[in-house]
Amino acid sequence: MPYTSGFVIHPFAPLPEFQLPLAVHIVHLSFPNTSSAIAKTMDSVHEIAITGQNLPAKYIYTDSINPSQDPSIPLPLLEIPVIDFNRLATPSIGTGEELERLRSALSSYGCVMVTNHRVASSLMDRVRLVFKQFLALPMEERLKWQKEVDGFDGYGSDMIVTKDVAVVHDFTARLRLITWPEDRRQMKYWPEKPHDFREVLDEYSSKLRVLHDATLKAMARSLNLEDDSTFLKVIREGGTISSRFNFYPPCPTPDRVLGLKPHSDGTVITFVLQDREVEGLQVLKDEQWFRVPIVADGLVLNVGDQLEIMSNGEFKSPVHRVVLNPKRERISVVIASFPQEGRQIEPLEDLVSGERPRLYRQVKYSVVAQVGYYHSGMRLADVARI
Numbered sequence: 196m197p198y199t200s201g202f203v204i205h206p207f208a209p210l211p212e213f214q215l216p217l218a219v220h221i222v223h224l225s226f227p228n229t230s231s232a233i234a235k236t237m238d239s240v241h242e243i244a245i246t247g248q249n250l251p252a253k254y255i256y257t258d259s260i261n262p263s264q265d266p267s268i269p270l271p272l273l274e275i276p277v278i279d280f281n282r283l284a285t286p287s288i289g290t291g292e293e294l295e296r297l298r299s300a301l302s303s304y305g306c307v308m309v310t311n312h313r314v315a316s317s318l319m320d321r322v323r324l325v326f327k328q329f330l331a332l333p334m335e336e337r338l339k340w341q342k343e344v345d346g347f348d349g350y351g352s353d354m355i356v357t358k359d360v361a362v363v364h365d366f367t368a369r370l371r372l373i374t375w376p377e378d379r380r381q382m383k384y385w386p387e388k389p390h391d392f393r394e395v396l397d398e399y400s401s402k403l404r405v406l407h408d409a410t411l412k413a414m415a416r417s418l419n420l421e422d423d424s425t426f427l428k429v430i431r432e433g434g435t436i437s438s439r440f441n442f443y444p445p446c447p448t449p450d451r452v453l454g455l456k457p458h459s460d461g462t463v464i465t466f467v468l469q470d471r472e473v474e475g476l477q478v479l480k481d482e483q484w485f486r487v488p489i490v491a492d493g494l495v496l497n498v499g500d501q502l503e504i505m506s507n508g509e510f511k512s513p514v515h516r517v518v519l520n521p522k523r524e525r526i527s528v529v530i531a532s533f534p535q536e537g538r539q540i541e542p543l544e545d546l547v548s549g550e551r552p553r554l555y556r557q558v559k560y561s562v563v564a565q566v567g568y569y570h571s572g573m574r575l576a577d578v579a580r581i
């Protein structure tokens with residue numbers, strides 16, 4: 196089995212244009228914004244955490260999530276390659292070397308720890324703080340920003356798209372907000388409490404956009420692409436950048452419940468701002484799970500499936516998951532970029548040659564299909580593989 200129990204690559208053949216099979220149905224986990232709905236949300240992850248209810252079965256894996264691992268021995272720490280963004284962006288101090296380090300890290304690990312990224316540590320702390328303040332608000336206040344039944348933006352558990360299989364749910368509550376382009380922002384889901392939430396997210400997301408754009412350009416340069424905006428164009432031409440605030444409550448049985456199931460991101464690229472104190476992110480490398488270290492002020496950069504395909508496999512989109520801490524809650528804040536809905540994604544011609552044949556077929560980006568793959572334990576990059 197390639198990953199862990201509970202994560203199996205489904206054998207069914209890739210579907211033309213990545214329509215989900217007819218048997219797929221959508222289970223909505225959020226509730227309509229009515230007062231009677233408030234009682235129902237007592238079942239939500241956040242309320243389970245607050246009231247200490249026993250965990251409903253839908254969150255529990257029947258096998259340990261780490262069957263081959265002695266739970267008393269902690270997993271090894273990932274020696275995640277560290278990339279100095281300042282070196283990438285300042286030609287006079289060795290851009291070439293750092294570009295090669297970036298290329299090599301993204302082709303083997305698929306993730307790097309970015310330092311010297313010009314995002315102030317105080318701003319990163321404010322982002323963590325406003326989310327913690329939001330989480331501490333009374334439920335009625337949080338529910339004002341709740342997702343619609345079939346929407347993606349807002350606060351709540353994710354929509355689950357399943358095949359006929361029983362999907363184990365992630366033990367997390369999330370707040371997802373599109374941040375760019377500005378005319379795609381849906382302000383009705385942007386919390387007004389704490390009072391500076393919007394201002395802090397606006398500032399953080401604009402700083403991250405600069406980092407995002409420069410990083411995608413550096414990635415293109417590291418592959419010697421003639422036009423260093425090649426990857427960036429996919430975002431600029433109708434794509435979006437989203438923020439996702441993840442909350443993982445403490446869990447007394449962390450060997451049977453996951454914060455996020457094993458997945459690779461369906462993004463172009465993803466930046467993860469981790470909790471300052473509580474670990475939880477793990478990456479699968481050479482069929483072994485590793486803990487991702489907390490690096491003060493570092494941002495974890497993950498290649499997403501869209502970029503793995505466009506780079507014809509030069510960059511790998513890493514499988515990762517989030518485990519829970521028995522005593523402490525954890526948060527993370529993700530900024531990720533996506534192509535326009537319906538855009539065709541395929542390997543760049545420049546990266547296909549006699550020595551390196553085309554490895555992926557063309558796929559159409561669809562957010563619903565992406566969520567479906569996620570819950571079925573499939574990677575888009577595997578499904579698209581020729």
Ligand SMILES: O=C(O)CCC(=O)C(=O)O
Nearest residue numbers: 439441467476517527529
């Ligand atoms: O919480 C984390 O550290 C990672 C979150 C993540 O993988 C995701 O939101 O896709």
Ligand SMILES: [Fe+2]
Nearest residue numbers: 458459460515
């Ligand atoms: Fe992820």
